Amino acid sequence: MLSKQSISLLGKQQRRAILGRSIKQVALITQQQQFFHLQSKITQNSIRNLPMGQMTARLFSEKQDENAQEIVIEEPVQEPVISQSEKKEFKAETRKLLDIVARSIYTDKEVFIRELMSNSSDALEKQRYAEISGSAKSNDLGGLHIDITTNEKERTLTIFDSGIGMSRKEITDNLGTIAKSGSQEFVKSLQNSQKGDTQTLESIIGQFGVGFYSTFIVADTVEVISKRDSNDSGVRWISDGSGDYEVATATNIGFERGTKIVMKLKPESREFSKESEVEKVLKKYSLFITYPIKINGKLVNNLQAIWYRDKRDVTEDEYERFYEHLANTKIPYKFKLHYSTDVPLSIKGIIYIPSTHNEKMSMQHETSNVSLYCRKVLIKDKCQELLPQYLRFVKGVIDCEDLPLNISRETYQDSSLMLKLRNVLTRRILKMIEDEMKRDLKTYEKWFQDFQHFLKEGIMMDTEHQEQILKLIRYHSNYSQDTISIEDYLKQMKPKQQKIYYITGATKEHVLQSPYYEPFANSDVPVIMLFNQADEIIFAQKQTYKDKILTNIESSFDDIEQDVLRAHSPQQEETDAPALPEEDITPFTLWLKNEFPLKVQKVAISKRLHNSPAVIYGQMSSSMRMIMQMMDQSQRQQVSGGMDQSNTLEINIKHPLIVKLNQLRKKDPKRAQIYAHTFMDTVMLTSGFQTDLQQSSSRSTKALNEFLVEVTRKHGHTELN
Numbered sequence: 256m257l258s259k260q261s262i263s264l265l266g267k268q269q270r271r272a273i274l275g276r277s278i279k280q281v282a283l284i285t286q287q288q289q290f291f292h293l294q295s296k297i298t299q300n301s302i303r304n305l306p307m308g309q310m311t312a313r314l315f316s317e318k319q320d321e322n323a324q325e326i327v328i329e330e331p332v333q334e335p336v337i338s339q340s341e342k343k344e345f346k347a348e349t350r351k352l353l354d355i356v357a358r359s360i361y362t363d364k365e366v367f368i369r370e371l372m373s374n375s376s377d378a379l380e381k382q383r384y385a386e387i388s389g390s391a392k393s394n395d396l397g398g399l400h401i402d403i404t405t406n407e408k409e410r411t412l413t414i415f416d417s418g419i420g421m422s423r424k425e426i427t428d429n430l431g432t433i434a435k436s437g438s439q440e441f442v443k444s445l446q447n448s449q450k451g452d453t454q455t456l457e458s459i460i461g462q463f464g465v466g467f468y469s470t471f472i473v474a475d476t477v478e479v480i481s482k483r484d485s486n487d488s489g490v491r492w493i494s495d496g497s498g499d500y501e502v503a504t505a506t507n508i509g510f511e512r513g514t515k516i517v518m519k520l521k522p523e524s525r526e527f528s529k530e531s532e533v534e535k536v537l538k539k540y541s542l543f544i545t546y547p548i549k550i551n552g553k554l555v556n557n558l559q560a561i562w563y564r565d566k567r568d569v570t571e572d573e574y575e576r577f578y579e580h581l582a583n584t585k586i587p588y589k590f591k592l593h594y595s596t597d598v599p600l601s602i603k604g605i606i607y608i609p610s611t612h613n614e615k616m617s618m619q620h621e622t623s624n625v626s627l628y629c630r631k632v633l634i635k636d637k638c639q640e641l642l643p644q645y646l647r648f649v650k651g652v653i654d655c656e657d658l659p660l661n662i663s664r665e666t667y668q669d670s671s672l673m674l675k676l677r678n679v680l681t682r683r684i685l686k687m688i689e690d691e692m693k694r695d696l697k698t699y700e701k702w703f704q705d706f707q708h709f710l711k712e713g714i715m716m717d718t719e720h721q722e723q724i725l726k727l728i729r730y731h732s733n734y735s736q737d738t739i740s741i742e743d744y745l746k747q748m749k750p751k752q753q754k755i756y757y758i759t760g761a762t763k764e765h766v767l768q769s770p771y772y773e774p775f776a777n778s779d780v781p782v783i784m785l786f787n788q789a790d791e792i793i794f795a796q797k798q799t800y801k802d803k804i805l806t807n808i809e810s811s812f813d814d815i816e817q818d819v820l821r822a823h824s825p826q827q828e829e830t831d832a833p834a835l836p837e838e839d840i841t842p843f844t845l846w847l848k849n850e851f852p853l854k855v856q857k858v859a860i861s862k863r864l865h866n867s868p869a870v871i872y873g874q875m876s877s878s879m880r881m882i883m884q885m886m887d888q889s890q891r892q893q894v895s896g897g898m899d900q901s902n903t904l905e906i907n908i909k910h911p912l913i914v915k916l917n918q919l920r921k922k923d924p925k926r927a928q929i930y931a932h933t934f935m936d937t938v939m940l941t942s943g944f945q946t947d948l949q950q951s952s953s954r955s956t957k958a959l960n961e962f963l964v965e966v967t968r969k970h971g972h973t974e975l976n
């Protein structure tokens with residue numbers, strides 16, 4: 256009997272004699288018959304089971320029939336002929352990354368399959384694009400496909416794609432350095448994190464992926480053989496992931512175009528040499544790749560474009576997996592839209608709104624991740640032109656039948672059809688977000704916290720959709736515990752109210768104590784409270800919303816509809832506290848104006864203050880002034896150019912502090928002057944003006960001293976002790 260062991264012990268010549276050439280053969284051995292029954296079976300490609308280039312006849316599978324043993328024998332393929340080999344060192348940052356990856360005890364090892372599938376799919380897309388655009392011949396090389404081979408005995412996993420392939424230069428450039436921005440961020444994050452602890456490592460690998468280098472999580476050695484259609488010979492790249500790698504010219508590689516990656520797995524990762532295990536992972540991550548993926552000759556994906564299916568037939572699990580596949584992440588999405596319309600354009604697509612983004616931790620700038628298809632043919636992956644910049648967090652697939660299939664990269668950028676498509680999509684996505692806000696406000700609010708800066712950027716940049724985006728912004732207000740939208744505010748407005756009132760501040764408490772807010776404190780006129788400077792800039796720039804003037808209540812009281820305020824405030828009790836005598840008003844205000852010529856240009860009697868002694872207002876709000884103080888001289892001039900810089904001091908003539916200060920002015924002007932300066936420091940502070948802390952504290956000390964001297968004189972030492 257010729258056992259499987261004895262077959263593998265045969266010499267090369269003998270094996271060839273038994274096996275023939277370029278075919279895979281199945282030998283059936285029965286114990287009774289003791290002869291070979293050779294069954295020919297032509298495989299789709301001849302590169303299966305080529306661990307590290309040592310292709311030999313190999314036992315492939317065994318039937319569990321007690322009388323029969325089926326042996327699948329691989330065709331003999333000559334080993335690649337290697338020449339012009341050179342050893343190169345990885346760049347320092349790559350070495351660092353590899354070192355971490357290789358040593359990692361990352362539990363989710365399977366991600367390397369996702370990364371490799373994504374690379375293969377990209378390479379196939381590039382080839383398809385080259386064929387469609389005419390820059391490459393569509394030669395029949397078995398079609399665009401991915402073939403995976405597992406070999407438990409050899410502990411290898413081989414992935415082949417008939418994609419665009421790499422030249423010698425490309426393989427050196429791409430696999431010797433960190434091309435992927437995610438990988439760079441990975442290294443940076445590790446440097447920032449204290450010691451690269453397991454948890455951080457796992458979350459970073461999970462979130463960004465580390466591309467091709469993730470193979471070293473599971474493999475001791477990785478061999479890449481690649482060939483471009485246009486090149487005569489292929490190239491072989493091999494490394495054990497330590498310090499260096501070897502690149503060589505390779506001929507006789509067994510395929511005409513594409514890339515083959517052979518991984519010699521670490522003993523502890525041997526599960527990836529098992530067909531069932533790899534198939535499970537493929538089903539998880541690669542179901543949506545629209546090229547055939549075969550594992551040991553068996554098709555694993557259904558090739559159906561999910562966005563073409565009826566949404567009633569797509570399960571939530573499929574949507575989730577499709578998102579994982581698109582966004583290359585395991586973090587679930589927040590909202591989704593399976594979209595299909597025929598007007599004004601024929602569009603099918605799936606749009607996802609993620610639950611987190613990379614800009615959150617200032618890790619990196621998000622880049623658009625919506626792919627453009629036309630009748631299931633990819634026109635452009637990550638098509639930046641499809642959506643405005645501020646929607647760069649959106650992920651998905653858009654298939655537009657109205658686009659000509661052969662649209663070139665140059666023309667789609669300017670095509671009016673693209674502009675129309677972009678407009679339709681932008682509107683639809685904004686509407687989707689609005690629908691989500693209306694559907695479940697609590698969930699939306701959480702999402703909004705993290706994504707508001709994208710929307711605010713949109714308000715500034717996209718005038719066409721400005722009002723639509725503005726509706727999505729959440730604000731605090733003086734009438735509700737929950738956040739409100741600007742549309743909610745409109746519904747809350749009082750009869751005859753023509754203005755939308757807002758105030759800025761750090762917190763709600765801060766705003767409620769602001770002197771500017773005093774006239775609204777006892778009324779039920781709604782006020783929007785802005786705690787985010789971007790909102791103030793937006794309101795200041797926008798000026799009106801649906802014909803209603805956006806009015807900062809820190810401006811002049813004349814800008815506020817006092818009749819509306821009066822009508823909606825319970826009767827204010829007139830205090831009978833003594834006010835500044837009529838005849839003193841002019842001399843007192845003049846005195847103040849002369850004391851502070853650089854700080855205020857006008858002193859006026861306040862109609863809005865009840866509890867505070869005074870307030871300063873100008874054209875700029877307090878928070879805007881704070882922003883200005885952080886700018887340098889030239890920036891300040893740029894921002895404030897054309898703005899009226901003068902400020903008015905508004906005094907509450909019924910406030911005891913004002914009344915007493917006036918009395919002191921008449922009795923002891925020198926001492927009054929000292930107190931007036933401390934008073935002014937306080938008013939400046941509450942009005943959001945910067946004061947020189949050094950000077951103001953020395954003024955306070957002086958005033959306090961004066962006060963104590965006065966009290967001591969009046970009451971004597973003993974009482975004070």
Ligand SMILES: Nc1ncnc2c1ncn2[C@@H]1O[C@H](COP(=O)(O)OP(=O)(O)OP(=O)(O)O)[C@@H](O)[C@H]1O
Nearest residue numbers: 374375378418420421429430434435466467468514
């Ligand atoms: N199967 C392949 N065929 C052709 N080129 C490949 C293949 N795999 C990798 N490459 C090349 O190597 C480069 C580096 O791959 P890596 O996985 O490290 O990052 P990346 O794929 O560029 O990142 P991202 O996944 O964010 O696009 C790729 O950009 C591509 O040019």
